[in-house]
């Protein structure tokens with residue numbers, strides 16, 4: 738077992754995963770630099786979610802290695818991986834999963850309170866993020882009273898509130914309208930850049946990938962190409978980029 742390069746916050750080598758015997762990842766390797774915004778592109782079923790699950794310690798690959806800083810995630814026990822995910826990683830799912838009994842700010846503040854942060858400080862941090870994501874006015878509403886797009890913004894706020902080291906986002910703007918998508922993504926990427934958060938973003942949308950520093954493309958569980966994109970400020974104006982898959 739060889740430790741990864743120092744400047745990679747996450748590093749994966751030769752990942753192989755099968756779901757019920759069907760290959761989902763076939764020898765994928767990649768390094769992710771600290772503070773980088775990496776898009777993982779590829780068509781449906783190409784292995785994007787599986788790759789994010791392996792990198793975030795949710796799923797152990799059947800073969801291969803995953804390192805977070807200098808720690809081998811693939812050899813950690815379930816409790817250590819659980820702690821790593823809770824304390825260092827954030828996750829945004831395609832569909833928002835919120836606690837129905839809690840209102841928007843309580844949902845967003847939940848990760849901080851679970852870490853032992855006081856209610857007042859957690860509330861202040863949560864409200865700040867809800868404002869930045871333009872749903873400050875929804876802070877006291879419960880999930881059932883919110884639109885799907887508003888629920889997704891709450892889920893995004895919840896992932897950003899504890900300032901994770903790495904944020905994994907699996908098609909995070911899929912439930913949003915096109916106009917909303919660009920705004921939420923710009924807020925998310927700007928927040929990540931200003932807080933030095935590394936982002937791994939699964940997407941099959943070229944506009945979304947255009948906000949990333951780099952795109953890694955998957956096809957049938959294999960890496961097929963890497964498209965280097967210009968910095969975000971320059972990329973934001975672009976209507977599309979080519980994901981040559």
Ligand SMILES: Nc1ncnc2c1ncn2[C@@H]1O[C@H](COP(=O)(O)OP(=O)(O)OP(=O)(O)O)[C@@H](O)[C@H]1O
Pocket residue numbers: 756757759760761779780781782783784785786787788939941
């Ligand atoms: N729990 C599972 N059980 C069986 N097969 C699965 C499971 N999860 C994923 N797969 C299969 O593994 C392959 C990779 O799936 P994965 O969800 O990682 O791809 P994806 O690129 O994220 O797709 P999408 O864009 O549709 O989310 C697909 O063929 C998928 O059908």
